[in-house]
Amino acid sequence: MERVEVEQRKQRRSAAKRKFSRKYNLFRESVSLEDPEPLLQNSFIEIQAAYKEVEEAHERYLEALVIQGTGDSQIETEEHCITELEKKGNDAHALLIKHADNKNKLQNSQSTKVKFKALEPPKFEGNVREYPSFKSNFERLMNDNFGKDPFALKQCLTGEALKTVLGVEDDYEEIKNFYSRFCDK
DSSP, rough: OHHHHHHHHHHHHHHHHHHHHHHHHHHHHHHHHTTTHHHHHHHHHHHHHHHHHHHHHEEEEEEEEHTTOOHHHHHHHHHHHHHHHHHHHHHHHHHHHHHHHHHHHHHHHHOOOOOOOOOOOBBBSOOGGGHHHHHHHHHHHHHHHSSSOOOHHHHHHHHHHHHHHTTTTTTTHHHHHHHOOOHHE
């Protein structure tokens, strides 16, 4: 076989390797950007097709080397090249599987989370002995969400406590001060 033909086959293999490397690098970038599963699968299929092209070009190149009478050490070096590409192909496959597994784990963890009922606001009926507990619960649970909203405070009052604040129910500080003076004695 002519040296020119061997060199042409080597160049075809090199072009196929570059194409494979481009596809592989794009796939890895897609994985790191957490692209959608269908996009990753299509990208992986392109990697497989590019690898097949490299493998075919590699085999034709090796045939030319054997016909030319190249020594075993040169052929072994060339085989190492294809082995490295195969490892990258396996790495891409492992990344695809890992990405799918992580997505499934996330979906499963979201679907198996225990859902709790929203906290009920504390209630105060007017019993002086219950006021300190109501006050601390109200401040801890309600102030963060509603601030000094008189309506939120009024919603927590029932019975005698609600009747007592009639006329000042639009003034948060007045309601709070009334109970503080009355109950903190």
